[in-house]
């Protein structure tokens with residue numbers, strides 16, 4: 001027996017998404033009393049879903065594809081064209097393996113060490129300043145970390161410019177108007193910069209270490225045995241360094257949590273890895289970052305009585321799944337200890353997507369994100385002292401990406 005989707009009225013509800021942001025799907029799911037519903041977005045029918053079962057469906061490669069799923073304006077700013085996000089099937093699997101080859105135990109250990117080194121240096125620089133802004137400073141800090149880990153040469157006088165380009169691409173995610181144009185220009189400059197480096201690697205003019213992204217992607221061969229064209233290799237290197245810089249958003253929310261959760265902060269004093277881990281997991285669950293992921297129906301199918309038609313745009317609510325009352329006890333409380341005896345599945349905790357890393361589109365950088373965040377948390381909670389001036393800690397659910405409005409200002413920073 002088939003059922004019809006609960007449907008949001010209106011010719012186009014894109015403005016509601018912009019108005020309600022992270023809560024757009026949750027708000028309607030509550031009203032419809034349904035984990036899935038139908039609406040119209042960007043001029044077409046769209047199915048929105050949240051929850052563990054919906055995630056399991058969404059990450060079934062037999063049912064959904066990514067080709068044509070990301071809007072052009074996102075490809076021109078955040079993702080880049082012909083990158084791994086847009087591929088399906090064998091081609092995706094092969095390209096994804098290129099990314100995953102960097103995420104070895106050694107790769108993770110290396111990014112942790114690099115992160116620690118650069119935090120130490122940054123705190124040293126901050127000691128000479130009256131106050132600093134965590135969001136801006138962590139973007140620069142992460143730009144240094146990203147480039148060092150990826151084998152991308154970065155002179156000291158380039159740090160500001162490059163981190164601004166990468167930041168503009170991230171801030172353009174859901175932007176229209178000026179911020180969108182800024183993101184577009186930043187992407188085109190950044191792509192040229194990295195394309196040049198890929199060419200220099202191939203010409204033997206620079207020699208990044210073999211375990212780096214710049215080296216690996218410059219020499220990667222596709223399924224037909226060809227090197228990637230330099231523009232695509234550049235898009236993929238940027239798919240490493242841009243999201244590492246984006247971890248600045250999580251670092252800023254981590255700082256907020258450290259400031260606002262003194263009892264939880266106390267538990268971190270021993271530097272115990274498990275406490276750091278659980279705190280970081282809760283930051284990734286609790287705060288808004290990546291709102292939803294999109295795909296298109298591969299072939300007609302029926303699921304729980306609902307008919308999905310080939311080509312239909314389908315959005316999975318990542319934020320809403322991480323706050324779903326069926327999955328989380330008191331989801332609107334910040335409680336790292338919930339991760340103590342937590343039974344995770346690939347579909348119930350999905351801040352960076354769900355499903356499988358190798359065959360699906362789950363974030364390639366999830367483990368390095370966690371490593372970077374644990375080290376950053378250890379600094380913010382244990383390895384530095386600072387004063388916290390009056391400021392606006394609020395953040396808004398209709399800004400995508402969202403950030404505490406003050407960007408977190410710290411005064412009189414000293415290393416401990």
Ligand code: HEM
Nearest residue numbers: 084085240243244246247290293352353361362363364365
């Ligand atoms: C994909 C989130 C950090 C590399 C994704 C997806 C999300 C996401 C939601 C898409 C999942 C899907 O559509 O199914 C995040 C967040 C991060 C982060 C919130 C925190 C800053 C990173 C880092 C890297 C990275 C540090 C690399 C070093 C990628 C790549 C993909 C991806 C390459 C595409 C995977 C594919 O299409 O197969 N990420 N990510 N991300 N992420 Fe991340």
